[in-house]
Amino acid sequence: LAAGVGAPNAHAGRCTLEHPPNLAWGVVDLKAELAPLGVPVAATNDANAAALGELAFGAARGMRDVLVLTLGTGLGCGLVANGALVEGATGFAGELGHVNAVADGRPCGCGLKGCLETYASATGLLRTVREWLEDGARPSRLRELPPERLDARAIAEAAEAGDALAQEAFAFTGELLGRKLADAAALTSPEAVFLL
Secondary structure, eight states, X not given: OOXXXXXXXXXXXXXXXXXXXXXXXXXXXXXXXHGXXXXXXXXXXXXXXXXXXXHHHSTTTTOSSXXXXXXXXXXXXXXXXXXXXXXXTTSOTTOGGGSBSXXXXXXXXXXXXXXXXXXXXXXXXXXXXXXXXXXXXXXXXXXXXOGGGOSHHHHHHHHHTTOHHHHHHHHHHXXXXXXXXXXXXXXXXXXXXXXX
């Protein structure tokens, strides 16, 4: 009956995908690309889609004010206030992954520096560990891995096995994420925050 797209930097009003920070796609006209399906097409940011899913089918059913974070390659955030998805004037409200977490920090795919997602995401965690391994000062079992096998899962397994560097990387990441979630909660007063 219809096609729905949830994707990073999807703009609901224009039904476009616009310069997603972790994909080199530029601007994609989703209506034009999906026209061969012959059905109406709607789009929204992937984190907004996740928030709508939690409201309709998940743990947020019956709630009216929530934050839903999608943690993966990047960090997305769907913001629901008074039972409605908040999109803002540009269609990109709630981009917690692109608030500044570290002054003049790491470059981000969005063009800014120090964005939260460059630290608090699977990619950000990996960047932290690689930086710390390069300094050579701390012992870690992660040094034994070939570079292509070093990923967020390997870091998590090392942390669970007691690797101090991996545990410290998770603590550093968690502290940055916690501080920005506290800021977001102060601004939005949600009933709940969901981490997906």
